[in-house]
Amino acid sequence: MQVTTNFDLIQPRVRQDGQAWAKTIILIGLAAYFAWVIASGNLSNYINERFSWLSYVAVVIFALLGIGNVIETLRRRSSELPVIQPAGSEVLTWRGILVVAVPLVLGTLIPSRPLGAESVSGNLSTNAVATSNMTAFTTDPLTWNVLDWLRAFHSAEDVTSFNGREADVVGFVYREADFPEDTFMVARFTVSCCVADAGAIGLPVVWPDAPNYVQDTWVRVTGSFEVSEFRGDKLPILKAAAVEVVTQPDHPYLYP
Amino acid sequence: MQTSTTSSPLTQLVRDWLWIILALLIAGVLLAISISAGRDPGTVISIFATRFLGIFIEAAPFLLLGVMVSGMIDAFVTPDDIARLVPKNPVLATIAGAFLGFAFPVCECGVVPVVRKLFTKGLPMWVGVTFLLAAPVINPIVLASTFVAFGFSPVFIGRFLGTIAVSIAVGLVFALGARPQDVLRPVALMPLRGGDGTVPLTMPRRTLMMGLREALRSANREFFDMSRYLVIGTALAAAMQTFVPQDVLVALGRGPVISVVVMQVLAFVLSVCSTVDSFLALAFVGTFTSGSIITFLIFGPMIDIKSMLMFVGVFKRKTVLYLIVLPFLMSLIIGVWLNLNVAI
Numbered sequence: 099m100q101v102t103t104n105f106d107l108i109q110p111r112v113r114q115d116g117q118a119w120a121k122t123i124i125l126i127g128l129a130a131y132f133a134w135v136i137a138s139g140n141l142s143n144y145i146n147e148r149f150s151w152l153s154y155v156a157v158v159i160f161a162l163l164g165i166g167n168v169i170e171t172l173r174r175r176s177s178e179l180p181v182i183q184p185a186g187s188e189v190l191t192w193r194g195i196l197v198v199a200v201p202l203v204l205g206t207l208i209p210s211r212p213l214g215a216e217s218v219s220g221n222l223s224t225n226a227v228a229t230s231n232m233t234a235f236t237t238d239p240l241t242w243n244v245l246d247w248l249r250a251f252h253s254a255e256d257v258t259s260f261n262g263r264e265a266d267v268v269g270f271v272y273r274e275a276d277f278p279e280d281t282f283m284v285a286r287f288t289v290s291c292c293v294a295d296a297g298a299i300g301l302p303v304v305w306p307d308a309p310n311y312v313q314d315t316w317v318r319v320t321g322s323f324e325v326s327e328f329r330g331d332k333l334p335i336l337k338a339a340a341v342e343v344v345t346q347p348d349h350p351y352l353y354p
Numbered sequence: 355m356q357t358s359t360t361s362s363p364l365t366q367l368v369r370d371w372l373w374i375i376l377a378l379l380i381a382g383v384l385l386a387i388s389i390s391a392g393r394d395p396g397t398v399i400s401i402f403a404t405r406f407l408g409i410f411i412e413a414a415p416f417l418l419l420g421v422m423v424s425g426m427i428d429a430f431v432t433p434d435d436i437a438r439l440v441p442k443n444p445v446l447a448t449i450a451g452a453f454l455g456f457a458f459p460v461c462e463c464g465v466v467p468v469v470r471k472l473f474t475k476g477l478p479m480w481v482g483v484t485f486l487l488a489a490p491v492i493n494p495i496v497l498a499s500t501f502v503a504f505g506f507s508p509v510f511i512g513r514f515l516g517t518i519a520v521s522i523a524v525g526l527v528f529a530l531g532a533r534p535q536d537v538l539r540p541v542a543l544m545p546l547r548g549g550d551g552t553v554p555l556t557m558p559r560r561t562l563m564m565g566l567r568e569a570l571r572s573a574n575r576e577f578f579d580m581s582r583y584l585v586i587g588t589a590l591a592a593a594m595q596t597f598v599p600q601d602v603l604v605a606l607g608r609g610p611v612i613s614v615v616v617m618q619v620l621a622f623v624l625s626v627c628s629t630v631d632s633f634l635a636l637a638f639v640g641t642f643t644s645g646s647i648i649t650f651l652i653f654g655p656m657i658d659i660k661s662m663l664m665f666v667g668v669f670k671r672k673t674v675l676y677l678i679v680l681p682f683l684m685s686l687i688i689g690v691w692l693n694l695n696v697a698i
Contacts, residue, residue: 155419163577198578291631292409
C-alpha cells in the first residue's frame with residue numbers, strides 16, 4: 099500500500115528502474131500495435147477510415163514517449179542520485195501500470211474481427227439516417243450500397259416508384275427467428291466515428307434458397323425491388339435473382 | 355501535500371484494489387450474461403474486444419494530444435502567466451473559462467490532463483471546472499462538425515447556448531460553495547510556496563531544448579496517470595454496449611421527460627467523442643424529441659463513463675458526484691423545457 103508522504107516520493111532505485119522499463123515496453127508496444135493495426139488493414143474493423151490519420155498520430159506520439167523514456171532511464175542510471183517525483187504527479191503502483199497494458203493484451207491475444215450479425219441484438223434498422231450527404235444519388239444505382247438505397251427510400255415521396263429498380267449490394271446475412279423461411283436481410287454496420295456508434299442497417303431479401311445461407315455469411319445480392327409487406331411495414335424488398343457468397347470486404351462498415 | 359494522508363487505511367485499500375474489483379465484476383457479468391442468453395462465449399469476447407479496441411483506438415490519439423499539450427503547459431506556462439491572463443473578477447473569469455476551448459481545442463479525452471495541469475499552475479478551481487465542462491463542445495472542431503450535421507438549426511444553437519449556460523452555472527456553484535482543497539485531489543493542487551519545497555512557485559524560464567525534454571517527461575507521467583482511467587472507462591462502455599440491448603432504451607423515445615432522460619443515459623453509456631456525436635444524434639432525429647437530442651449533445655460531451663473515470667484522477671470522489679449530478683439536472687431541465695415550451 100502506497101501512502102503518499104513526501105518521504106515516499108523518493109522511491110527505491112530498483113523499483114523505479116523496473117517501472118520505467120515496464121512503461122517503456124508498454125509505450126513501444128502500443129506504438130507497434132497501432133502501426134500493426136494500420137498495416138494489416140484491421141483498422142477498418144474499429145474506426146471510420148476518415149479518422150485513420152489519428153492512428154498515425156498515435157504511433158508517432160507513443161514512439162516519441164517510449165524513446166524519451168529510454169533516454170531518461172539510461173540518463174538516470176548514469177547518475178547515482180534517486181530521482182524525486184515532482185509534486186504534480188502521483189506515485190504509480192504496478193497495478194496502475196498494468197491496467198494500461200490491457201489494450202495491448204486484448205489487441206494481440208484476440209483475433210481482430212469486425213462487428214457482425216451476432217452484435218446486432220435486435221435493433222437492425224430499415225430506416226436510413228437522413229444525412230446531408232445525398233451526392234450518391236447522381237451515381238449509377240447499380241453501384242449503390244445498402245445505405246445509399248435506404249437513403250433513397252427515405253427521401254422518396256412514394257416508395258412504389260422503386261418497383262422494378264435493379265440493385266447489386268454486398269452485406270452480411272442477418273436473420274431473426276420470426277423472418278419468413280425464404281427471407282433474410284443483407285445487412286451492414288454504419289460507423290460515423292468508431293464502433294461505439296455502430297448501427298446496423300439492412301435490406302430485406304427474398305430468395306427461395308435463403309435457408310441455406312448461414313447467419314453472418316458475406317453475400318452479394320443482385321435483383322430488383324418490389325414493394326411489399328415486411329414485419330408490418332410496406333417497404334421495397336429485394337427479390338433476388340442471384341445470391342453469391344463473397345469474402346468480407348476490406349471496409350466492413352459503411353461510412354455515413 | 356499532507357492532505358493525502360488523511361484517507362483511512364480502509365478507503366486506501368479499496369482505492370488500491372478498485373481496478374481489480376471492477377475488472378473481476380465485468381468479467382463476471384460477461385460470463386453470466388453470455389451463458390444465460392445462450393450466446394457463444396467466444397463470440398461475446400470477440401465483440402467486446404472489437405468494441406473496446408474501437409473506442410480505445412479512437413480515443414487514445416486525443417488523449418495523447420491532450421497529454422502533449424499538458425506537457426507543454428507544464429514546461430512553458432508559469433503560474434505568473436495564469437495569474438496575469440485570468441480575469442480578477444470571478445464571474446468574468448468563469449465566463450472566460452467557458453471559451454478557453456478556443457485556445458486549447460481538446461475533446462473530452464484530452465481536456466482532463468490539460469485542466470489538471472492548469473490547476474497545478476494556479477488556474478482558479480471554478481474556472482477550471484467551467485473549462486472542463488465547456489471545452490469539449492465550445493471549440494472550433496466541434497462547432498464545425500455540429501454545423502455539418504445540423505446546419506444553422508435550433509439544435510446547433512441550442513447545443514452551444516446550453517453548454518455555455520450549464521458550464522458557467524456549474525462553475526459559479528463551485529466558486530460560491532467550495533474550497534479548492536476540498537474539491538481537488540492533492541495531485542491537482544498548486545504546490546504552495548514553502549510546502550514540500552520540491553517545486554518553487556516561480557521557476558526561471560527554461561531554454562527551448564530543456565523545456566521540450568521536460569514537456570516530454572511530463573507528458574509521459576501524465577499519460578500513465580490518465581490512461582488508466584481511460585482504459586477502465588472504455589472497458590465499462592464496451593461492456594454496456596455489448597450486454598445492454600439499446601432497443602430497450604429506444605422504445606422510451608417519445609415522452610417529453612422520459613425521452614430526455616433516456617438520451618442522457620444513452621450519452622453516458624455510449625461515451626462517443628464530442629467531435630462526432632452530432633452524426634450519431636442524427637440517427638435519433640424523428641424517433642426522439644428535439645429537446646432530448648439537444649440535451650444529448652449538451653450532456654454527452656460533459657459526462658460519460660470514460661470521462662467520469664478520468665475525473666477521478668483530478669477531483670475528490672464527492673466532487674465527481676457533484677460534477678455528474680449538476681450538469682445532469684441542468685441539461686435535463688433545458689431539454690424538458692424545450693420540449694414543453696418551444697415547438698422545434
